[in-house]
Amino acid sequence: MTQPPPPDERRPANDGPRVAARNRAALVAAAREIYAEHGLDAPMSAIARRAGVGQGVLYRHFPDRAAVATAVLDENVRQIEQAAAAPDMDITQLLGVLTWHQTESAAFISLLHADGAAGGSAVPEYAAGLAARVERALRARLPDGHRLATAKDDLMIAVAMVSGAVIGPTRELRERRAMAAWRLLGVEVGPVRPFGE
Template identity: 75%
Template sequence: MTQHSLADERRPANDGPRAAARNRAALVSAARAIYATHGLDAPLSAIARRAGVGQGVLYRHFPDRAAVATAVLEENVRQVEQAAAAEDATLAGVLGVMTWHLSESAAFIGLLHADRAGSRSGIGDCAPALSERVERGLRGHLPNGHRLGAADDLMLAVAMVSGAVTGPTREERERRALAAWRLLGVEVGPVRPFSG
């Protein structure tokens, strides 16, 4: 039996905290991609595989399904809030950013319908707070007397539009979202992510 010295063996470098931050970012990115296609009920194992890590690493960063979904959806909501807080923000512009997220991500649509029966996403507990943040961002730009100004009309319109956002491609989903806004008589600005 031949013994090899430890010096002869190559071991991968231990990046410590840098690896943890890199793994978390990879998991959020993978979850965003998986959720964009499959929605909030997508299997966590698919997220870990896409990120190139084991499920143990996923659970080290996110204790449950709701924590993964919240990390992903937080960025969607934050972009809507940033668009609403921009100096030159208008309702049409904020709706354009929100519509981009609706067209891009089945998960963001799921957020707006998280209390639906049968969802395993676990997002239901934090969905109201995230949804309220979206509503605040939009409502802050509603002109007095706007057709969506009544109590629940704004978020009902958002739910109606999000229900129309279907299709195999992002372009098709965007086309349907814009058609739904048009049918509601609501102007939407350029459909794009917020870039501050």
């Protein structure tokens, strides 16, 4: 993870594009950590604090909560898209990459519930678009005859189901529950790891 700049490097915004880019990177890294730990409802102030910048700097880069969430979740989704595009990737490995992101990030879990409205607040529009990209990436590697290829909605219902099971205070527990869920679905998945590492 990118570290926030030490205090003596913090300067006003008119210090130029280099500082702005560094601040933005620190904010996205901080938001990623905060969202992974607390979900998308985490307060904006916690993100600025973690990044070591003032709230003014945060709001200059990201006018609202949706803008930060998009920047962070876009990175999760891009990694799944990159995995899906890799030459030797099959659906078993690709679902392993998906599952890694599910166990890593409470915010990513919320995203995969994006087409519903059971969770209280209305579904953010940006989230629906990102969830659709995840579906496209998975479907590109889903062979005919796969257990989740029969009925149209099965693939993303299964993903939502695994998301529902991925709860627990530690990463290890969440991964164990995710794998139990895939086993109950009769779907082979793994290894659980980020793409490219």
